Amino acid sequence: MKKMIFLGLFLAVNMLVIAQDNRLVVKKGSNGLYLEHSVAAKEGLYSIGRLYNVHPRHLASYNNWDMSKGLAIGQLIQVPLTDTNFNLQAQRGTPVYYVTGQGEGLFRVSQLSKKLTAEKLRQWNGLKSDNIAAGQYLVIGYLISDEWAKNKPEVVANKPETKDPVKPAEPEIVQEKPVVETQKPVVSEQVKVDPKPVQPTPQRTGAEGYFKAFFDQQIKLQPVSKQQTVNASIFKTLSGWQDGKFYLLMDNVLPGTIVKLSNPENGKVVYAKVLGEMAGIKLNQGLDIRISNAASSVLEIPEANTEKFIVQIEW
Numbered sequence: 001m002k003k004m005i006f007l008g009l010f011l012a013v014n015m016l017v018i019a020q021d022n023r024l025v026v027k028k029g030s031n032g033l034y035l036e037h038s039v040a041a042k043e044g045l046y047s048i049g050r051l052y053n054v055h056p057r058h059l060a061s062y063n064n065w066d067m068s069k070g071l072a073i074g075q076l077i078q079v080p081l082t083d084t085n086f087n088l089q090a091q092r093g094t095p096v097y098y099v100t101g102q103g104e105g106l107f108r109v110s111q112l113s114k115k116l117t118a119e120k121l122r123q124w125n126g127l128k129s130d131n132i133a134a135g136q137y138l139v140i141g142y143l144i145s146d147e148w149a150k151n152k153p154e155v156v157a158n159k160p161e162t163k164d165p166v167k168p169a170e171p172e173i174v175q176e177k178p179v180v181e182t183q184k185p186v187v188s189e190q191v192k193v194d195p196k197p198v199q200p201t202p203q204r205t206g207a208e209g210y211f212k213a214f215f216d217q218q219i220k221l222q223p224v225s226k227q228q229t230v231n232a233s234i235f236k237t238l239s240g241w242q243d244g245k246f247y248l249l250m251d252n253v254l255p256g257t258i259v260k261l262s263n264p265e266n267g268k269v270v271y272a273k274v275l276g277e278m279a280g281i282k283l284n285q286g287l288d289i290r291i292s293n294a295a296s297s298v299l300e301i302p303e304a305n306t307e308k309f310i311v312q313i314e315w
Contacts, residue, residue: 024096024143026081028112031062033086035079035096035143039071048077053085053145055241057297084242085144088115091124093142094149099135106130109138116140207298210244211271215258218315227314229264230288234306240294246272249290251279253315261291262312263299270295289313 026033037048045067049056060067062080071077087093098109107130110116118130124139132138240246248259257274272295278284287308291299301309 023137024094025137026096026098026112026140027078029078031080033081033112034062035081037077037079039073039075039077041073044071045077048079050147051145051151052079052143052148053242054079054082058238058241080238081141081143082238087142087144088113088140091142093144095139096141096143097137098140099137100132102134104132104134106132109140112140207244208269209240209246209271209295209298211246211258211273214273215260215271218258224260224314227312228288229310229312231286231308232289232291232311233284233287233308234293234296234301235290237292237294240292241297246270246295246298247275247292248272248295249276249278250274250288251277257315259313259315261295261299262314263301264310264312266300268299270298 024035027036028034035052037052039048045056045059045065048054048071049059056067059065059077059079063078065077081096086096098112100109106118106121106127109132110118110121121127121138121140122130235249237247246261248261250259253259253274255274255276259272259274260269261272262269272291278287278290284290289311291311293306296306299311
């Protein structure tokens with residue numbers, strides 16, 4: 001009799017673990033929020049990128065992984081959550097959970113992101129108070145990925161080490177196409193730069209970037225008056241890899257100005273928005289501008305030269 005009871009408990013625990021494997025459980029690292037994915041057979045950076053709506057180059061960079069190398073079955077890949085694939089504004093997409101620790105309250109959980117509020121957490125999780133238990137699953141946002149919704153893998157390495165988690169009532173999930181949320185410009189390696197565009201909102205035009213149509217509008221109002229060849233370097237940001245929104249830092253130019261950047265070596269062109277100035281920072285001595293690493297990639301600047309290279313600018 002005791003053996004049968006023990007066997008029943010063992011099966012119940014295993015069924016609970018299996019049921020939780022498909023949950024997307026967020027983790028927080030030095031570069032921000034991310035998910036962990038365990039590589040399955042025949043998976044590579046491109047297929048994993050499609051699954052989570054992340055560009056494979058960004059996925060490789062985030063994991064310090066050489067794209068020319070293959071992945072091993074069972075290898076853990078960190079999948080960054082950005083403004084492109086992570087919705088913190090509305091209940092659209094696949095729920096992403098956070099598992100609370102000992103002594104954590106709702107306010108502390110809301111500090112995971114500047115876009116989270118305790119009120120939003122209460123609404124998404126059907127909470128009537130701020131009292132939460134250790135090991136509780138809380139929805140903190142939604143993964144925006146049609147590929148995930150269609151091909152949800154059976155095992156994802158997001159299972160937290162909790163014994164008796166409390167599952168809240170899940171809100172209704174509405175599957176939609178990826179939505180890019182906008183926010184105030186911030187230059188950071190951890191926060192994607194994605195400023196709110198002015199009206200009207202043109203569509204992205206090819207590899208030259210999202211801001212090309214804005215540049216065309218700009219020169220209609222004020223023809224190009226400046227053309228220079230300058231020394232440039234890069235700054236790292238999550239923006240631009242998927243949405244084509246490129247940025248630069250430049251002195252004595254009004255923030256918000258769109259600048260045309262050209263690589264004189266190959267004729268490649270991108271259009272970037274000025275975020276702010278470079279003056280007063282010792283690291284910028286000898287440089288005229290800094291451009292986002294995504295813009296540098298489209299211009300095909302060799303990685304060995306990204307510390308200092310020549311570009312032509314006009315605005």
